[in-house]
Amino acid sequence: MSSFATTIMKKKLIIFPFNGNGLEAFDCLTDEFDFIGYADDTPEKQKKYEHFEVFSREIITQYPEAKILAVLGSPANHRYRHEIIGSLQIPESRFATIVHPKASVAKLAKIGYNTLVMAGVVITSNATIGNHICILPNTVIHHDVTIGDYSLLGSNITLAGSVQIGENCYVGSGTSIIQNTTIGKFSLIGMGSNVLKNVPENSKVVGNPARLI
Numbered sequence: 001m002s003s004f005a006t007t008i009m010k011k012k013l014i015i016f017p018f019n020g021n022g023l024e025a026f027d028c029l030t031d032e033f034d035f036i037g038y039a040d041d042t043p044e045k046q047k048k049y050e051h052f053e054v055f056s057r058e059i060i061t062q063y064p065e066a067k068i069l070a071v072l073g074s075p076a077n078h079r080y081r082h083e084i085i086g087s088l089q090i091p092e093s094r095f096a097t098i099v100h101p102k103a104s105v106a107k108l109a110k111i112g113y114n115t116l117v118m119a120g121v122v123i124t125s126n127a128t129i130g131n132h133i134c135i136l137p138n139t140v141i142h143h144d145v146t147i148g149d150y151s152l153l154g155s156n157i158t159l160a161g162s163v164q165i166g167e168n169c170y171v172g173s174g175t176s177i178i179q180n181t182t183i184g185k186f187s188l189i190g191m192g193s194n195v196l197k198n199v200p201e202n203s204k205v206v207g208n209p210a211r212l213i
Helices: 004-011 020-026 060-063 078-086
Strands: 013-016 033-039 067-070 203-207
Touching: 013 020, 013 060, 033 060
Parallel strands: 013 033, 013 067
Antiparallel strands: none
16 A cells, blocks of 8 residues: 555544643554644644644634544643533544553453543453543553543552542542542542542542542
């Protein structure tokens, strides 16, 4: 097959927004994608850089065939990811799912759309990863774990078997969660926490063992 034909078959991709997660997502891309650039709402960011360009949201409508990876999210705004991603007003079919080539995903695991899985992540048997999820490097997700939509997981996290993470949660880097534990939706788990019991909805916990704050 010619190089021209190979290029034509690639999926065009736009990443939203131009942030830390977006920069790390760029390094997860394979030859499957033809990267157009970033979309961002901040005018000061909208310019050409050395390796890519940042556009306004108009680029999303200018390339209706392009896939979108929306990877916004931080401890400050994780509760509002649903609203912000929804404001893009695109159908589910336009969202991409990106799995770094050096991630390990079990055959029986399930991964939803608009989900980013970075290098070194291990997802084992029967784990279910929802939609609009970011999983940072070297996190290990054991058997039968469920991660709800719009949640973010930092790096070097360990989720033991049958852990359930609710929607719109943020789990800080270096956290470990014991098996059969439930984290209620809209909760934030601080960095380096050791979670040994269920966490109610809309909670903030931190520490070893993790305590409500």
